[in-house]
Amino acid sequence: MSGKVAIVTGSNKGIGFAIVRGLCKKFDGLVYLTSRDVERGKKAVADLEKEGLHPSFHQLDITDNKSVETFRDFIKEKHGGIDILVNNAAIAFKGNAPEPAGIQAEQTIAVNYFSVLNTCEKLFPLVKNGGRVVNVSSSAGQLRNIPSEALRNRFKDPNLTIPQLSELMQQYIEAAKQGTHVPEWGNSSYAVSKVGLTALTMIQQRMLNDRDIKVNAVHPGYVDTDMSSHKGTLTIDEGAAAPVFLAVEADDTVKGQFVWYDKQIASWDGPRPT
Template sequence: MASKVAIVTGSNKGIGFGIVRGLCKRFQGNVYLTSRNEQRGKTAVRKLKEESLHPNYHKLDVTKKESLEVFRDYIQKQYGGIDVLINNAAIAFRKDSTMPAIVQAERTLFVNYFSLLSTCEILFPLLRKGARVINVSSNLGHLSQIPSSTLRNKLKDKNLTVEELSDLMTQYVDATRQGAQLLKWGKSSYAVSKVGVVALTRIQQRMLHDRDIKVNAVHPGYVATDMTAHAGPLTIDEGAQPALYLALDAPDSVRGEYVWSDNTVVDWEASEMPKHVKQNPVE
């Protein structure tokens, strides 16, 4: 029987590193820590080996198609398939960033949405029947973060396609280029990208349902990482827990959902986020 394989993108530090650590402790198979910087990735692997954990490493830059294809071919040759794929790689500009809004929009959407999409398009053919995919989003990925009701209706449309969603994400970048994004899209490119991730998750679940593959999006909580200037109250291991729950413990009935940091399924379409959680102040 082929060895099981779990992959975590962008996992040399932060929540991704915590997810790899958790998988190494419990997943019955090969766990891949990946990073675009090989030296940092191998340093992260050494840290885990010092804890008597045994992750595998492969360089992977989700923003580069060639890197994704090289990784795909390697996994195909070595294992023949993927059992768990956790799309964690992402960027965020801080609130006090002086980068122009259009630069923030272009870079954030490119990495957080479009690169995640290309990662899935290239790796999904390797998903085994019954595989689990977890797309790491945020509480800012809740649909209520989009001010325009027209846009919200488009994003939650049960018949929305990947092409239509990608077009909406491009429309946001174009609106930002014209300085016309605030009224309809809000002030946060990070929020738009993570809303896009949840909308994509719902589409992917529809597409993969017949293969018994579970695709879910997760809000990991406000975690102390480089992305949050280490201001979050949660450790990376605590932030890893909801993704680990979806990868290892969630019932098969949880599919196409938006899962909160306490492992509960949240209504993504609700008019407000759950009240007991403060808004993540990344942006």
């Protein structure tokens, strides 16, 4: 059970795949590439092995509690702990998706917020003191994307708890089902999910300060991936640069922050960096 361990969720393709690649090059330890689909995950590992890199694979579907618990038990038994956890797994509906707003809201928040929260709650007890957690958010996760000032103030309340945040996420889902969400929440389930994830990051940092665990949210940039319908301008390796930086290179003072793809600390509730 010796040696260091890094884990990247949802990493058989796209930014997650490139984060694994970057960690294999810069992290002095074992890197786990995880994915829902075993065959796709193993193929991704084989592709990296062709580059002379040596990640390990384990199945992990963050939407399946049994899968999360199986993975947790495996890591605990084999390694005893986690040094780096990168929460990358996420979904996004396309702009022309036919599903009603309520369905999009429920499914997007379920994966991008509630499943990430559950994964963190299962894995955080294994994160070693001094470890690092990187939550892959988005520019959509900036607070300015929520139209309602009252809601923005609730999200950035320094005393906000996880149960209160989860209740806010549920309130959004109900509003979307009723068709009343746009004036206060905006028209993007993805944006609300990433605002929730960024808010969660701030709460997690407060909760883990006494263990010297650094938790940061990161906007990886507009990356050429399936999720962006390949409209992004950055390569996956460019998108992985800031997450990898936070995982292995950032100063220990960088914690509880929202970090831009160029590694600048950004204002969560202000304008984007120039």
